[in-house]
Amino acid sequence: MKKTLEEHADRFSELAPEYDDGASPEYRACVDLVVSYAAPEADDVVLDLGAGTGAIALALADDAARVVGRDISEGMLDEARRKAADCGVTNVDFGQGRFREPNVDGPVDVVVSNFALHHLSDAEKRAAVDVIADLEPSRFVLGDVMFFEDSDPESDVYDPEVDDPAHAGVLADALTDAGFVLTAVDRVSPAVGVIAAERR
Ligand SMILES: C[S@@+](CC[C@H](N)C(=O)[O-])C[C@H]1O[C@@H](n2cnc3c(N)ncnc32)[C@H](O)[C@@H]1O
Secondary structure (H helix, E strand, O other): OOOOHHHHHHHHHHHHHHHHHHOOHHHHHHHHHHHHHHOOOOOOEEEEEOOOOOHHHHHHOOOOOEEEEEEOOHHHHHHHHHHHHHHOOOOEEEEEOOOOOOOOOOOOOEEEEEOOHHHOOHHHHHHHHHHHHHOOOOEEEEEEEEEOOOOOOOOOOOOOOOOOOEEHHHHHHHHHHOOOEEEEEEEEEOOEEEEEEEOO
């Protein structure tokens, strides 16, 4: 991690009011893929880690029994709660939680995370994947900044000062080592992708 949790939380809380206005085409494509691979059943509980302003959690709310959105930034969570209230969504719970300690009670069927895991170092990403595996979801869908080619510090999808993206292969290894079977690896751009995985 290139910044502390508190620094990330403060940075995102400052960005929160304008966060939704800055969506890139790669980000939008990633959201669509994560939502479509998540495909919860009507009685499923979904956990969205690094939920931010709720792009994924709110998109899945109609299809799931309950969605738990967890994030470290109170400003992002406030935006997510405001959007949920505006849309009349009542089955999503946005609250504090982090990859290492998701703060979720009871069984989770589907875990999703979009554009958040890349804030962690590779060792922390691995630890986060292990925590997710311990929740025993049937499916985990990860959309994120990830390299399919050599890293490109000039890329406009991440900032080397604050972001720490991994090669897609590192993420795939972490998932398979934690007992997941990969069901899809989609390259959205040289530095953005989506990995879907299941536990069987
Ligand atoms: C780029 S935003 C993505 C938000 C949302 N998933 C989306 O698709 O729009 C990254 C989010 O990850 C959160 N975050 C960063 N590190 C985290 C951690 N260790 N645990 C939980 N959330 C974290 C930030 O607070 C921020 O809201």
